[in-house]
Amino acid sequence: MHSLFVNEVFVSLQGEGHFAGTPAIFVRLQGCDVHCPWCDTGYAMSRADTLRSGDNDFSVLAKKTASASFTCVDAKLLCDYLLGLHTKIRHLVLTGGEPFLQDIAPFMRLVLDRGVYVQVETSGTRPISVYGEPNVWITLSPKRAKLPLEENWLKADEIKIPIACREDADFFLPRALELADGKRPIIALQPVSQDRDATRLCVELCLQHNLHLSLQTHKYIDFR
């Protein structure tokens, strides 16, 4: 039996990056050790026992408002559960937390076998165990608080760089531009927390360097 620590499962539109606007089923995995100061999913960071509900507690997965409670759920049950959430949506976003803190490969094989396309959103700080599989898309979002493993830069389909200030851009742009060949990986700059100055800076840099702009569109329309 294979299990995962999961905070929540919900259906929404992917708000960011290459797949912005795509209907998707989100699985938010519990646990992250990167600790970005501006993290907007801090409730999914801790694996403290006090936050852990009983195993396979689907009421935790179906929560309507964000909370730190999580459950350990059997991979097969999770697969059946999320496929039952919608008859048509077959784009799965594995997010966190940091998905690669856990061994997600067995679960991914289950959902891939059921015809699901899987997008994994990762900080790249752990080995990417599912690289090169068909119907898998890796979104790498590097963080200054803990840098990606060097090997992971080359495994990404898109690199989405959060920019809060000029220093973030100065820090990450040289590496990103080295990788940018105009096709793959897609390099996108994403202003943190819809900050106006950061947004203006990202627009300027995208035009200057021929990069993509990623906005957190779900936040502009007040949607999860």
Ligand code: SF4
């Ligand atoms: S890597 Fe992501 S989940 Fe982890 S602290 Fe940073 S923003 Fe939050």
